[in-house]
Amino acid sequence: MKIKEWAEEDRPREKMLLKGIASLSDAELLAILIGSGNSHETAVQLSQRILFSVDNNLNALGKLSVKELMSKFKGIGQVKAITINAALELGKRRGSCDPIQRPEIRSxxxxxxxxxxxxxxxxxxxxxxxxxxxxxxxxxxxxxxxxxxxxxxxxxxxxxxxxxxxxxxxxxxxxxxxxxxxxxxxxxxxxxxxxxxxxxxxxxxxxxxxxxxxxxxxxxxxxxxx
Missing domain, CATH: 3.40.140.10 (Cytidine Deaminase, domain 2)
Structure with a gap:
């Protein structure tokens, strides 16, 4: 069954809009990034397999190069591999940023x-x-x-x-x-x-x-x- 045939609340993008981004699993978030799967897997199923290959460790996933992602997983071309690498790099950089300091009003x-x-x-x-x-x-x-x-x-x-x-x-x-x-x-x-x-x-x-x-x-x- 294609993702478009799933119940609306189960599709990653629609689920995010309905329930908030925190309700999505790592595989669902990854599926939003890659957009589509291959002839045998939905984007979510392909994402689950990618994560399973690295023991569901996002740090390990971040170490895979564009070429490794393309060669290991059918349905992951250069654009999708670059998107995955870029998203994980953004996450790493966010972790090193200082939290937002909002002004306080006391008087x-x-x-x-x-x-x-x-x-x-x-x-x-x-x-x-x-x-x-x-x-x-x-x-x-x-x-x-x-x-x-x-x-x-x-x-x-x-x-x-x-x-x-x-x-x-x-x-x-x-x-x-x-x-x-x-x-x-x-x-x-x-x-x-x-x-x-x-x-x-x-x-x-x-x-x-x-x-x-x-x-x-x-x-x-x-x-x-x-």
Whole structure:
């Protein structure tokens, strides 16, 4: 039976999309790389045989050259052999890379330092959302809207969609005042309260709303207005 005739949840690519990449076996991952088998084996069966030949040890598989892979296994041509070698080399290089260090937000000043370079010299207003995980680390900075010299629009749905998609536990809102003043407007106050109430409905916290001016900022959290 060809892989295309398998149940959708059993095909490597479809299984990955349905259940996540961690659900795939080494043979299924290898099958995605080689794409097809030969006249007697599916890609998964060929991958299982390749792994069995090296006692299911990926380090041993990485030692096989392009020529060895081509000569030992029917259905593995030069392109497939190169793909296998390249994938294993990438895995080896990933292991030597430092883990991603996400910025942490512990105070309003941390937020100011994070976004001030993006907003300090703009001649127009921009509204950004900083998405935070439960460890107070920044998942992502998202530009929500861009406006004129005195205001910008704020769609709560876009803000919440970004937070939900990123699986954020908290949001920090931030916008600039091109005039240099850090005094929040009545519209800023209303936006803050509307977002706080809406975010609470989906179990997301609004940690702060920062207004950036000329080298300084206003924090709703610091001022006790959240």
């Amino acid at each position: 309003s000043h941390d937020t100011f330092r994070l976004l001030h370079p993006l907003l300090c010299d703009l001649p127009h207003e921009e509204l950004w959302a900083v998405l935070i995980n439960r460890s107070c680390q920044v998942i992502e900075k998202v530009k929500i809207s861009q406006g004129g010299t005195s205001e910008t629009s704020a769609d709560l749905r876009l803000i919440l969609k970004a937070a939900i998609t990123a699986l954020a536990s908290s949001i920090i809102l931030c916008h600039n005042h091109p005039s240099g003043s850090i005094r929040p407007s009545r519209e800023d106050d209303q936006l803050t309260q509307r977002l706080k109430s809406a975010a609470r409905l989906v179990d997301i916290n609004l940690l702060d709303h920062i207004v950036i001016g000329d080298g300084s900022y206003y924090s709703y959290s610091d001022e006790g207005k959240l």
